[in-house]
Amino acid sequence: MATTAPEQLPPAAERQTNFEQAVAYALHLWPALTLSVQNQWGGPDSADKRDWFAGAIVELFPEFTDAAPGQSTRPNAQEPDLEDVETVLLQVMLDEFEVNVDDDSAVEVAQQIIRARAQGALGQTDELSTLRERFMNRKGTKVEGLFKQVEDTNQDTDWESDDSGDEDEDDEDGGADVAMEDAPAPSKKAEPEVDEDGFTKVTRKR
Template sequence: MPAASEADAVSPATRQSNFEQGVALALHLWPDLTLAVQNHWGGPDSEDKRDWFAGAVVDLFPDLSKPSTAAAPSQDEPDTAYVEEFLLQVMVDEFEVNVDDDSSLEVAEQIIRVRNGCVNGNFEEVDTLRRRFESRKGSKVSFQKGEDEEVEASDWDTDEEEDGDDDASDGDVEMGDAPPREPAKKERQEPHVDEDGFTTVTRKKR
């Protein structure tokens, strides 16, 4: 963690920018969301919905670039349970997916760690997510803030192309162009669609 003087020297805008990037990276690395986007379960604009999704998560938190935001998390800061509930609700509402594994909690915990770090001028968690993302694709990510305003966080717009026919593997999802299909190691597990038409994503057993 940076020394107090170093942390104080980090501008509010830099803290907010890193928080936004961290949220976008966490969502791009979420296997269940990647699977939903690849298969267009949110419709033809599924990729745009993911960008909007990141902006909606960012908007749950006070803007760190505003002088009115305290130097430490305030009472208005959502906790892990609230963020996870929001993630699950958006997956149902926008992608018609019931997430039936622990991945939503893992993503929520990542987002809270990113938030706490950025509040204190510590971007280690963001850097970790960035390295994970770049090791898989090295593309750029973006998010949409509010209803209409698309925010390009410096070099972080998305330029990836999703292939609707490729499945996600056990929590280790390729973020780039569709890799060549490998010889079947296991029989592909088809998503379960319940009587209400919602897709349920379950964690595959290793």
Template sequence: MSAIEDPRTAPASSSGSAQTAAKIDLLISLHLHSWPALTLAIQNNWGGPTSNDKGDWFAGAISELFSNGDVIDADDLEEVLIQVMLDEFEVVVDDDSPAEVAASIFKGRQRILQGDYSEVDQMLVRWEEKQKKGPEKLPFKRVEEDDDGQETDWESSLSDEDDIVMDEAPQLVHATGQEKPAPEIDEDGFTKVVGKKKR
């Protein structure tokens, strides 16, 4: 991921609102770049070759939504986080993390608007310390089994020019390797629908 911009090194401004805006931008970037779902999607290029740029764009887009008054509460922001992950990275985030990230951004933003920068400054220090240790690699990778039952990297058989059409975005959870039973065909040639318990 790209470096987080530090407003402490930005040119001095006579306007306190410029510093407040910079701190809010920093807060959003830190929360997004610390979100495991987004980190995982970027590390594995699930958003394509420009995944890293999409991560940076994501933070800027949220700042703009706040500036324009397009998000009024944490629920609105949660919906944006879920939708962008689906649209840009083809990932369905099916845990509570979007709600947690949205709530943290909203609470942190309120503190900054009240002139309290302590939380975002502490987050930046922790982020910088983490970066000195090197980027954290998350232990998940999207894999797919080939005909021999061997696991292969999903990206390995595709070039950057290939378009992929999917009915559903991949889940963030790791697949269990359980095989699907063969479909049952009745005497009229229709596929029978079998409940999970009967499989």
């Protein structure tokens, strides 16, 4: 099997850029983070936080260098492993977006990043190409309903608006029936008094 000689590797700057793009794509494709940004669970600057998030993940890894292009292909004290990346992903989601991701999606994102890192060290871009294609093909794909903030007090969400009108109508009808049953019976209007001459007596309300 032929191996890529060091002199045949793309420049370190190009490999670094490819890795950074792969991290950005991986985070943009993460349903938990996408929904958090859409609902601004991280505040009005949630989109900027996602960009910062990508930079923070990239900074976990040492930059590629032309002097030792293959150094980052093997785990060492400087290279975070899968568990390290997953831990940071979960911690940032909790700290910055107040979201507790309790599924395995963070592991999947961490795996994508680790693969992109290992391939980048060899001058390969298979993972980057896969993530880019998924990102381009996801236009129009909704993530609402796939993930929800743990303590979400805002009930005016997109995934509830589709059939909320019908439910409101049902609630209004049903609520009215319940209210009528529980409400005290209205007082009856007093019958008018008619005197011997056939005139109706007028009484003033106190």
